Structure formats: structure tokens, C-alpha cells
Amino acid sequence: MLLDDFDLALHNIRSRKLRSWLTVLGIVIGVTAVVALIAIGQGMKRAVEREFEAIGYDTIIVFPGASFAQGPGGGPGFFGGGLSPQALNLDALRQVPQVAQIGYLRIETAMVTSAKMEGQGFLRVTGLGPGVKENFGGYFRFFVLEDGRTFEPDDHFVAVLGNRLAADLGVSVGDEISVDNQSFKVIGVLQPIEQGRGGIGFGNINNALFVPIKALEALNQDEGKVSLVLAKAAKGAKVADVATRIKAVMSRLGTPVSTVTAEEISQRVSGVLGAIQMTLAAIAAISLLVGAVGVMNTMYTSVLERTREIGILKAIGAKDGHILSLFLIESGLIGLIGGAIGILCGVALSSGASGFITRALAFGPLGGGAGAEFSPELIIGTLIFSFVLGALSGVLPARQAAQLRPVEALRYE
Amino acid sequence: MIKLENVARVYQMGKTLVPALRGLNLEIADGEFVAIMGPSGSGKSTLMHLIGALDVPNQGHVLLDGVDIAQQNGNQLAELRGKKVGFVFQTFNLVPTLSALKNVELPMIFQKVPRRERYEKARRLLEQVGLGDRLHHKPSELSGGECQRVALARALANDPQILLADEPTGNLDAESGEQIMQILKKLNEEKKMTIIVVTHNPDVARYAHRIIRMRYGQIEEVSHTAQGGA
């Protein structure tokens, strides 16, 4: 019986093309918004989670200076990476209880040229502290050699280049480049990485220039300055507590630092996403409400138009329940069709929008690629939801139809 | 057996009351062929609706095989209409969006007849009324006579005991009307179906055993014909 109702309801929808489609459109808009919203939100959450799974939840990022949001020189700070080096007592940091390991980077801007390149360029040069790449493999997961080798302890004036930088400079392994008039030997070139991926602190790795930190110290004729320290919390330690202790110790030494933990960033990102999602969710809810009112309106019109038909159906043996379910299923189907189309539109919209939002939220250096996520739960849930929404919008009109008196319905012109 | 005892039906039109039937008594035996005649507004359709359990009286009793329809709830009345009664209307009243076949299947859908069975039966009925080659036509693609034959097939879908035809030939040309009446005559003779036809046409009324004339919501005159001689 239910199957027959679906059959008849579908007949009715098909035979009233334009109005049904306009009504469907009302639902489509709302569902599109909801689906895009949830998919983007889930995608971003996953991207952030992935990033910290890779870096490791036990890793604390330490910046010299009291606030990481603003770079010391008023530069763009954390996400932008204007990390001017400062002297820190690294031994003190190493000895903070429950710090298992530390590694550090020094980031400078230097004039880089090569024999093949005409003119010169100011580039960011990242000096790697001893063992940092080996001990914090997750942080350096995009540091993958295409050619040559990586640093060894005795290396001094050698460099590993990002793929595009090597191409721009026209150099390969074995060639020489000049950094602030000091000659460096190219020992390795990295694999190209999809646009937007890199790591906190060194931006787009395709343009990166890595040298041993010793070389930067020699060039600048000073020692012990760092731009960023990575600290690994001991097994079982509470990461947030370790971070607090690091800040306390360094502050006492007169060199205040700020810290970032995976948890903090997750919370910050969720906070921002949450606020955006709340706003959009309100808009989506309103558009769904408008869609539902549209369905109700269409169904009332339909009941009016088909009053005589309802009379006929009752005359040939339809019970009130038959009429009720016929109209409920019809409005449910309108909802379902709207939902299905809305899902397709939502997928398209969120795929397009997530790139834009990723950039707007400056996720780029975080590893990028915060693509929208479409879980089966989201799709099935949305289909069920839109059918129920449609059916609910049809309850009042359907009741009105079911309660029509047959003789009066038959006389209706 | 159909029995009406002192039946009154009053319609309310805004504040005025319109009496459609005023204290009507009538008995129709199983297997009878009855024609109802009378001027417009005399209550013929109202009477048909009461006999077909589409409506209930304000006063008096309508008994179908001894069951008082006023004592039945909405679902029971729907059941009665679906199983015992077949309606044919002047304006055909087919569902315009459905094919001839689907229209004939409808009453069987409401009685939960299995898909296969009802498809076969609908096809057979349409063949019997001479529309075996029009199964998938929509009402808009059929002539008036063909539409009325679809409506007739639909009325027969659940093998009713009573067939109620309210001016079935009113919108048809003479030949199509004749076809319809021949089918009704056959149903009455072969299946012993009780047939009640409202008509203004004396040629149509001649098919009946008995002609009931109505006026002002009452029976004015009853006459017997020469046993449906046409």
C-alpha cells in the first residue's frame, strides 16, 4: 500500500511540474546551505586534527616574545611567519621538568644569488638546529628529498633547497649559491609539495632554503638566537602544564616566551569555526523554514485544486488515512527531491568554498588542504531530514484534505 | 436490499436551510434495475449519495442489507463504498493525471488487492468495455464515451452489488449512451447487479424495470415498465 502511495504521489508531482519544481527549489536552497556548512566545518576540523596528528599532540611550539600573535618586529607573526630571532637560554628550557626533547630553528632574511640567476633576491633562510629534523619528524614531514642528501653534523656552508627555489636559481645538487656573499654548496633538493603546504615557521616549502643553524650564526656573527623552539613533552605529562612551566621559567630568566600547543590551536580554530557556523546555521535554518512554508503553501493549493479528486477517491473507497498518507508522502517527496538536489549543490558549493575559506582563515602554513568532508551520515541524515521536513510541512494541508466531506468535495468546481 | 425509511436531508447554505429530501420512503430489491427521473434540484443526486453511503441523512434511516449507514463511522462507510457500491457520474470524474488502467486500479488499491491481480483485473475490465487498446491513455486523450466506459470499468473493479449511475449518458452522444446502457443491462441480467440510473432521457429510463419520479425531495410517482424493454 505504501508503495502504491509513493507511486500515486510521484504521479501528482510530475503532473504539476513548474509549481512543484519551484517548491523543490525552496528546499534545495536551505539544504544546500546546511550541507555545505556541515561539510566545510567537518573538513576543517579534520584538517586541523590531521595537522596535529602529524606534528604530534605532545609537541609544544615556543616563540620568543610575550605574544606569538604579533611578531616581535610588528610583523605578521605566527601564521605569517615574521619570526625574528632572539637569544634564549636553551639549556634552561631543556631542563624544565617533563620536557623530553627540544629542537630549534633560526629564520633570517638574506640576499641570495646564484651564477645562473641575474640579479639577486632577498629570501627567507631557515637554519636548522642540531637534530631538530630527526627528532620532530612530523613537523618536517614535507621535508622530503628529491635529490642529494640531508644535513650531517659536520656540515657547515651547505644548503637544501625547495623545488621551485632550486629551479628559480637554476641550480642543482653540487652547484654553489651565494647567501649574503658567502658561498654555500647545494647538497639536496626537496620534492615539490602541493601548493599551500609547508609547516609553521617556514611557509611554502617549495620556496624554502634550509641551512645548518651554525652557518647562520657564522654569517651574523652571533650565537644562541632562535626564532622558534619545538619542545616535546615527556610521555604521560600534561602538555598544557609543561607549556605553562616553560613560560614561567623563561619569564623568570627575563626572556619571556609564548607557546602554542595542538590543543590550543584546535580550540582556537573550533572557536572561530563555531562562530562562523552559528551565523551560517541561523541563515540556513531560516531558508529551510522558508522552504517548509513553501511546501505547505503548495500543498494547501494542491488540496484546494484537487478537492474534487479527493471526493472521487473517497467515493471509490479511499479512507481518510489513504488521503492523508497520499498528501503526506507527496509533500515528503517534494522535500526528499529538494534534499537530494540540495546535497549535490551543497557538495559543489562547499568544494568551491572550502579553498576560499581555508585561505581566509590562514590555514595555508598549517598544512593547507582543508577540503570539505561528506560523511555517509551527513548524506543519509540530510535525505531523511528533508523527507521528514517535507512531510511535516504537509501535515496540516493533508489533514484538511483527509477531513473533506465526500459529497461536498465532489460538488466542488 | 436497499431500504430508505422517512429519510430527510437538509443542506445548510450559509444561514438558509435547503431541504433536498423530505421524508422519503423507498425499497429496492437485489437485482432490480431502477431509473430515477425528475427535474433538476428535486433531490436525485442526494438520494444516490445516501444509497451509496457517501452521505448520511439528517433524519430517518438508510439501510443497506439491514445495516444503518448512520450508525457507521467514516472508515466503515469508506469500506462500504469501496466494496458494495460502484459510482458512475455524469462528468466521468476520472483522475486526470492517471492512465485509464491506473484509474481502474484505484478502487482495488484502496482494498489492498495485490499488484499483479489488480493489474490483470483492470485490464480485463477495460477489455470488457471495449477499451483493451486504450489502457495507457490519459482521460484527456479519450472521447467522452470512452471516458465513461473507463469510469464504468472502475465502478466494477471490486465487484459491487450496487451500481449507481447519476446521469451517465448526460454528456454523451446517443450512440455512446446506448453503448453504456447496453453494458448496464448486461450486468443486471448476467450478474444480477442492482442498478440505479438517474436520467432525464426517457430512452434511457426504458431499460429499467421501475421508474421513480421525484419532485421537491419526495417521490411523486412510481411506474413499472415492460421489464426493461429496449
Ligand SMILES: Nc1ncnc2c1ncn2[C@@H]1O[C@H](COP(=O)(O)OP(=O)(O)O)[C@@H](O)[C@H]1O
Ligand atoms: N452540498 C450541498 N450544499 C448545499 N445544497 C445542496 C448540496 N447538494 C445539493 N444541494 C441542494 O439540494 C437540492 C437537491 O440537489 P440534488 O440532489 O443535487 O438535485 P438533483 O440531482 O435532482 O438535481 C438542490 O436545491 C441543491 O441545490
Ligand SMILES: [Mg+2]
Ligand atoms: Mg443531480
